[in-house]
Amino acid sequence: HEAILKTVLGDFYSQDKHYGSAYLGDQRFDSDATVDVISPNDGQHLLSISHAKPDVIQQVIASAKAEFYHWRSVPAPQRGELVRLFADKARTAKHQLATIISLEAGKPFQESLGEVQELIDVCDFAVGLSRQLYGLTIATERPNHRMMEQWHPIGPVVIITAFNFPMAVWGWNAAISLICGNPIIWKPSSQTPLCGLACHQLLLSAIKEFGANPELSSIVFGEKPQVEQLVDHKDIALVSATGSCAMGRAVNCRVAARMGRTLLELGGNNAMIVCPSADLELAIRAITFSALGTSGQRCTTLRRLIVHSSLKHQVLTKLEAIYKTVSIGDPFDSSNLMGPLVNQQAIDTMKASINTAISQGGKLITGGQQISNLDNKGKSEHGFYITPAIIDIDPSAEIVQQETFAPLLYVHSYDSLEQALAIQNGVSQGLSSAIFTKDMMEAEIFVSARGSDCGLVNVNIGTSGAEIGGAFGGEKDTGGGRESGSDAWKAYMRRMTNTINYGSELPLAQGISFDM
Numbered sequence: 319h320e321a322i323l324k325t326v327l328g329d330f331y332s333q334d335k336h337y338g339s340a341y342l343g344d345q346r347f348d349s350d351a352t353v354d355v356i357s358p359n360d361g362q363h364l365l366s367i368s369h370a371k372p373d374v375i376q377q378v379i380a381s382a383k384a385e386f387y388h389w390r391s392v393p394a395p396q397r398g399e400l401v402r403l404f405a406d407k408a409r410t411a412k413h414q415l416a417t418i419i420s421l422e423a424g425k426p427f428q429e430s431l432g433e434v435q436e437l438i439d440v441c442d443f444a445v446g447l448s449r450q451l452y453g454l455t456i457a458t459e460r461p462n463h464r465m466m467e468q469w470h471p472i473g474p475v476v477i478i479t480a481f482n483f484p485m486a487v488w489g490w491n492a493a494i495s496l497i498c499g500n501p502i503i504w505k506p507s508s509q510t511p512l513c514g515l516a517c518h519q520l521l522l523s524a525i526k527e528f529g530a531n532p533e534l535s536s537i538v539f540g541e542k543p544q545v546e547q548l549v550d551h552k553d554i555a556l557v558s559a560t561g562s563c564a565m566g567r568a569v570n571c572r573v574a575a576r577m578g579r580t581l582l583e584l585g586g587n588n589a590m591i592v593c594p595s596a597d598l599e600l601a602i603r604a605i606t607f608s609a610l611g612t613s614g615q616r617c618t619t620l621r622r623l624i625v626h627s628s629l630k631h632q633v634l635t636k637l638e639a640i641y642k643t644v645s646i647g648d649p650f651d652s653s654n655l656m657g658p659l660v661n662q663q664a665i666d667t668m669k670a671s672i673n674t675a676i677s678q679g680g681k682l683i684t685g686g687q688q689i690s691n692l693d694n695k696g697k698s699e700h701g702f703y704i705t706p707a708i709i710d711i712d713p714s715a716e717i718v719q720q721e722t723f724a725p726l727l728y729v730h731s732y733d734s735l736e737q738a739l740a741i742q743n744g745v746s747q748g749l750s751s752a753i754f755t756k757d758m759m760e761a762e763i764f765v766s767a768r769g770s771d772c773g774l775v776n777v778n779i780g781t782s783g784a785e786i787g788g789a790f791g792g793e794k795d796t797g798g799g800r801e802s803g804s805d806a807w808k809a810y811m812r813r814m815t816n817t818i819n820y821g822s823e824l825p826l827a828q829g830i831s832f833d834m
């Protein structure tokens with residue numbers, strides 16, 4: 319993998335595996351205290367990074383602000399050309415980028431390829447969008463007047479991303495921010511710094527080819543103090559944060575205090591309803607991918623299965639068989655469907671949730687065993703592997719309210735659709751949801767105003783694996799933001815309403831007139 323890192327990281331590559339604390343364009347900064355990054359695959363030390371110091375963050379923000387005054391005046395279709403150049407480079411480097419994702423995040427290689435494709439897709443989408451940042455022409459009530467709406471660049475955007483989608487989620491935000499005229503500052507997960515550096519390096523080479531200023535893009539490594547400094551700064555026009563509800567709530571409060579803008583894509587507690595008419599074979603396949611994909615570490619992972627009571631036994635039996643035989647191990651070995659969890663803490667949290675669920679009346683059907691001696695290659699022995707778990711539990715149990723970021727599936731049963739909907743909507747998060755049914759009325763009710771309260775609502779497909787063309791995000795504690803497709807770009811621009819008088823009178827709106 320070293321050769322791949324060397325190629326993709328270019329000048330950023332460090333032979334001694336020590337990386338910087340921030341990269342402002344192509345300028346590297348360091349600080350003394352280093353932090354180790356451990357591979358989830360085998361527990362080995364991968365590299366070290368350090369955390370950005372306050373004066374460096376200050377410089378990064380100031381540079382982004384200065385560059386904003388230039389980039390906002392580059393015509394949007396030209397800004398799209400920069401994103402097109404980047405997408406070309408990502409296409410060429412697809413396998414290398416996927417390798418870096420599997421290395422740092424432990425994602426099965428096929429899924430990593432999918433993630434890079436998602437990054438490329440959103441760039442293509444943004445390129446087209448760069449000619450479609452449409453405003454409206456609005457009918458005015460006054461003669462010789464014209465009203466219109468324009469969308470203008472908003473300013474530097476801070477992008478905070480998680481380890482589980484270390485490139486695609488940056489892509490959603492970076493590609494759209496750039497075509498909208500905004501410089502970007504990225505705070506990637508400390509687990510996946512090389513995923514960050516690889517994307518940043520590819521973008522820099524596109525920026526240079528395009529002839530723009532490298533300071534259009536920066537990376538800051540750090541944790542809470544670095545995030546706080548970034549999000550508190552008045553020159554950051556938008557904070558787009560993906561991660562836990564707790565992180566999002568904290569960021570939201572800070573940014574709200576300075577009247578800034580946030581775009582939040584936070585935790586999910588996603589459910590699927592399996593109805594009596596469902597195509598069970600299809601449903602089982604969808605459940606398997608949604609619950610086990612990325613080892614249950616997607617924000618869209620299926621966490622709660624709500625099965626009609628007449629099917630519960632059958633569904634549980636089938637799932638148990640799959641869960642017991644699913645191949646788990648080295649994400650680079652294509653015979654494995656599941657890789658590791660991100661670290662030992664994630665394993666411990668999953669085990670703790672299982673114990674809590676059992677103490678709250680749940681019955682463990684299968685799973686929850688940490689695998690310590692995985693394969694005979696001597697490679698994965700110390701990785702963070704665990705068998706996926708299913709728990710049969712009443713939906714009223716407290717633990718079901720929580721998102722445990724692991725392959726842990728709660729199964730409930732229901733008798734009426736109203737009851738199933740109440741269970742589905744009865745949690746504080748509202749990201750993704752699905753129903754399996756061949757009954758048209760059930761499907762329509764599910765997507766209607768009185769159906770699912772989530773942002774993503776699917777019929778006869780699972781909860782995860784959304785395409786980039788739709789707006790991605792959810793309601794309630796999920797944060798309400800929408801990223802990626804549809805008109806999500808509007809969050810990255812400021813709306814301007816213009817009223818233009820081309821007459822020689824000054825008629826007032828609302829018919830107000832004064833006898834003078």
Ligand code: UN1
Nearest residue numbers: 483616617618782783784
């Ligand atoms: C995430 O887990 O933060 O819908 C994003 C999906 C992917 C994106 C997940 N396209 O599962």
